[in-house]
Amino acid sequence: MARIYTDRDASLEPLTRKTIAVIGYGNQGRAQALNLRDSGLGVVVGLRRGGKSWELAKSEGFEVYEVGEAVARADVIMVLVPDMEQPRVWREQIAPNLKEGAVVDFAHGFCVHYGLIKPPDNVDVVMVAPKAPGRAVREEFLAGRGVPALIAVHQDYSGRALQYALAIAKGIGATRAGVIETTFAEETETDLIGEQIVLVGGLMELIKRGFEVLVEMGYQPEVAYFEVLNEAKLIMDLIWRHGIYGMLLGVSDTAKYGGLTVGPRVIDDEVKQKMRAAALRVKSGEFAREWVDEHSKGAPNLRKLLESARSHPLEQVGERVRKLIFGA
Ligand code: NAD
Numbered sequence: 001m002a003r004i005y006t007d008r009d010a011s012l013e014p015l016t017r018k019t020i021a022v023i024g025y026g027n028q029g030r031a032q033a034l035n036l037r038d039s040g041l042g043v044v045v046g047l048r049r050g051g052k053s054w055e056l057a058k059s060e061g062f063e064v065y066e067v068g069e070a071v072a073r074a075d076v077i078m079v080l081v082p083d084m085e086q087p088r089v090w091r092e093q094i095a096p097n098l099k100e101g102a103v104v105d106f107a108h109g110f111c112v113h114y115g116l117i118k119p120p121d122n123v124d125v126v127m128v129a130p131k132a133p134g135r136a137v138r139e140e141f142l143a144g145r146g147v148p149a150l151i152a153v154h155q156d157y158s159g160r161a162l163q164y165a166l167a168i169a170k171g172i173g174a175t176r177a178g179v180i181e182t183t184f185a186e187e188t189e190t191d192l193i194g195e196q197i198v199l200v201g202g203l204m205e206l207i208k209r210g211f212e213v214l215v216e217m218g219y220q221p222e223v224a225y226f227e228v229l230n231e232a233k234l235i236m237d238l239i240w241r242h243g244i245y246g247m248l249l250g251v252s253d254t255a256k257y258g259g260l261t262v263g264p265r266v267i268d269d270e271v272k273q274k275m276r277a278a279a280l281r282v283k284s285g286e287f288a289r290e291w292v293d294e295h296s297k298g299a300p301n302l303r304k305l306l307e308s309a310r311s312h313p314l315e316q317v318g319e320r321v322r323k324l325i326f327g328a
């Protein structure tokens, strides 16, 4: 059974009288900085001078510094710039300014797990990874709730690294929802595997190919869109709230029988073998090497693929249909 921490298990005490530097003020940075401040903690923000987050963070009442200066002032460093920017920001601005005994926190294990960032021995290295977009981290907090998070200790110099991580989790509201203990390896690998084979990659291809089959057989694209994309959300809501069995109880007997007999023939053992192969590429580090290399060249392949996703017929129909459903 996974170890799950809630509000009772966490105290803000390790962070009181400390200075927390939130590096980056994007999705996670803004949400976490605001939540920590509302929890009564001392937060400064570290950014590039003149970048577009600089004015926003200032206008929301934070002291904003260049990254190096924020790090030098802080006891706790929250690394919330994009993963592919982190190695450079780390090398040039964070590492040279780190104090002995500082706590370094990540929201995703990618750079540490794959060795793109190698923290010195004399700091704590922890992770508090909210399992939700930044917007939800803030909105749930304001509503008196929180989003679940994963928590991990990579390096425990102080002997209190877990207490620091739990305090951060409490400060951003995550212990209100529940915080699961994991490792940098498990968080990173499951995150990448999940987004590739199920969430982003899997769902996208399932929907696109389902749409193509219907349209190629001569059915109207609008009907196909409603069937495989719009309704996918409604089915997912049922699964999310009630589980797969619960979803089955919510659809017709015909859908139950068709789904249970035909589903495994479409998503069959061969597909599962391919999922396993993709997962092994993540685990071996092969995917990370490929992505770091692609990113270092300016992500030409990513841009090409995004363009082709944009021009898929599903998108043209989608634009029309969504106008109908959601207005302009
Ligand atoms: P983001 O792209 O929304 O924000 C980036 C911020 O970093 C911006 O304020 C930008 O100005 C700043 N920045 C970029 N390059 C910089 C540089 N060189 N120097 C200084 N500042 C710089 O990033 P994000 O989506 O919030 O991701 C941050 C971390 O959180 C990542 O590790 C990511 O994996 C993790 N995470 C994100 C989400 C999410 O909601 N998107 C969810 C869970 C975990």
Ligand code: MG
Pocket: 191, 192, 195
């Ligand atoms: Mg992910």
